[in-house]
Each structure stands twice: as structure tokens, then as C-alpha cells.
Amino acid sequence: MNTNLNSSKIDELFKYFGSDKATTCQKDKEIGHGYSEFYEKHLNIFKNKKINILEIGSFAGASAASFVKYFPLSTVYCLDINLTNFKFISKNMKIFGLDVSKKRMIRKFYQKINISHETEFFDIIIDDGSHKLSNIIISLNTFFRNLTPGGFYVLEEFKFPNYYPHQYDCSENKIDEILNCLKNKKKFSSNILNDEMIQYLLKFTDDIFQYRGLLNDSDISFIKKLN
Numbered sequence: 001m002n003t004n005l006n007s008s009k010i011d012e013l014f015k016y017f018g019s020d021k022a023t024t025c026q027k028d029k030e031i032g033h034g035y036s037e038f039y040e041k042h043l044n045i046f047k048n049k050k051i052n053i054l055e056i057g058s059f060a061g062a063s064a065a066s067f068v069k070y071f072p073l074s075t076v077y078c079l080d081i082n083l084t085n086f087k088f089i090s091k092n093m094k095i096f097g098l099d100v101s102k103k104r105m106i107r108k109f110y111q112k113i114n115i116s117h118e119t120e121f122f123d124i125i126i127d128d129g130s131h132k133l134s135n136i137i138i139s140l141n142t143f144f145r146n147l148t149p150g151g152f153y154v155l156e157e158f159k160f161p162n163y164y165p166h167q168y169d170c171s172e173n174k175i176d177e178i179l180n181c182l183k184n185k186k187k188f189s190s191n192i193l194n195d196e197m198i199q200y201l202l203k204f205t206d207d208i209f210q211y212r213g214l215l216n217d218s219d220i221s222f223i224k225k226l227n
Contacts, residue, residue: 011036013066017088021063021156023214034214035156042152042209042222046071046123054122054146055079056100056139057129061088068092077113077122081130100129100139115146123151131160134170137178137192144201150227155179159219176210179221183208 014022014036021039022032050073058064058078065088067076079098080086086095096112098105106117115121125147127139136158147153158175161168168174172190173181181188182205190198206226212219 009036010039010066010070013069014063017062017065018060019062019066021066031214033156033218033220035211035218035220038209038211038213038220038222039154042224043071043124046074049073049123051075051123052077052121054125054143056125056127056143058086058095060085061093061095063126063128064088064093065090079109079129100135100142106142117142118145120148121146123148124154125151126154126156127158128156130167131157132167132169133161133172133174134192136161136175137170137172137190140201141193141197144197144204144223144225147225149225150206151225153223153225155221155223157217157219158221160217163217175221176219179208179210179223182223 011022015024018025020032021035023034023036024030025032051071053067053074053076055064055076056079058080061078064076064078067074068090074092076093078093078095081097081099083095083097096109098109110116125143127136129135129139136155144153155175161174162176172192173188178188182201185202187198187202204226206224209222210219
């Protein structure tokens with residue numbers, strides 16, 4: 001993957017590679033989610049640092065390619081249930097076929113990258129996966145411990161379960177309700193998150209930032225882990 005594109009603005013990169021995170025999608029000129037300004041606001045502190053990024057739901061790899069250019073010292077670990085759409089190659093991208101709901105696949109992933117479920121390894125974690133409520137909570141349960149102190153856990157389209165009944169696939173609190181509890185240090189119940197994990201989230205959530213992008217269902221949240 002070679003380009004001399006100026007990487008000072010992440011929106012330019014999202015557009016160039018065709019990510020729907022951009023303000024407009026280059027290929028069809030349609031409005032994108034418009035997340036660029038929020039990514040720059042919170043994540044530019046990592047710009048010239050050696051960091052690890054986990055992306056859950058990489059699809060074709062457009063946003064991963066953008067992150068590799070924007071964060072030149074980064075390694076992006078791409079997870080997706082279907083790799084047939086993936087089309088980008090870079091020495092800074094590591095690609096894994098993985099279903100977050102399968103514990104065996106998670107264990108194998110940890111083994112391949114030589115960490116444990118408690119290793120604080122990723123500086124940025126981005127969940128842009130299925131957007132089903134169960135999978136969002138499962139991913140949070142699985143990977144939040146792997147976030148480094150001061151790192152950010154990003155949830156894209158986290159209100160899909162609020163808007164689309166087929167995404168509300170389990171009897172859990174919706175994500176905005178969970179985020180509100182974490183921000184206000186209020187205990188909540190869950191069948192997916194056990195009491196120990198809930199306490200961990202309450203203890204190590206430093207702050208939460210929520211934004212609406214350009215589309216009616218473009219909601220994004222940045223969870224900052226306590227430093």
C-alpha cells in the first residue's frame with residue numbers, strides 16, 4: 001500500500017481509501033458518517049507514537065489503511081468475520097478472520113499475537129462490527145481489559161439497537177444506557193458482563209464522549225480508560 005497522500009487530515013485519508021467514516025464517500029459522493037473530526041479531536045495525541053490499534057469489523061480494510069497512514073508508527077490489528085472483501089495490504093496491518101462471539105477464536109487470536117486476555121496492549125480499540133447489541137457487549141467484555149491506560153475504546157453506530165429491532169438481539173441494557181451508568185459510576189446488571197467486569201468498567205472508565213455524525217443513525221462514542 002503506497003501513497004504520497006498528505007496524512008495530516010484523517011478525513012482526506014478516509015475519503016481516499018473509501019471509508020464510510022469520512023464526511024463524503026469518494027466512490028459515490030454520498031454523505032458518510034462524518035466521524036473524522038471526532039477521531040482527530042481525541043486520537044491525534046497518538047499521531048507520532050508507536051501504538052497498537054484493534055479494529056473490530058474491518059470489512060475491506062479502508063479505515064485500517066487510513067489509520068496506518070494517519071498513525072505512521074502504528075500497527076493495526078484487523079478483525080472481521082468475513083475476509084473475502086479485504087483488499088488492502090500493508091506491513092503495518094495484521095488481518096484475522098474472527099467472530100467475536102466465539103471464545104475459541106478469541107483464544108487463538110490472543111495466542112497468535114502473544115498476549116493474554118488481561119494484557120494492556122491496544123492503545124485504541126474501535127468496534128465497527130455487526131452493531132448487534134450482544135456483539136457490542138461481548139466485545140466490550142472481551143477487549144476492554146486489553147486497552148492501555150489513557151487509551152480509547154471507540155463504539156461506532158452504537159445506537160443501532162435503539163433504531164433497528166433486528167440489532168436489539170438480547171435482553172440487555174442498550175449501549176447508551178450502559179455508557180450513562182459508566183459515566184455516572186452507577187452499577188447496572190447484565191447477563192453478558194459479570195459483576196467483576198462491571199466493577200472493572202466502572203473503576204477504569206475515566207470519561208465518555210458521545211457525538212452524532214452526519215447521518216440520522218451515525219452515533220459514535222469514545223470511552224477513555226483511566227490513566
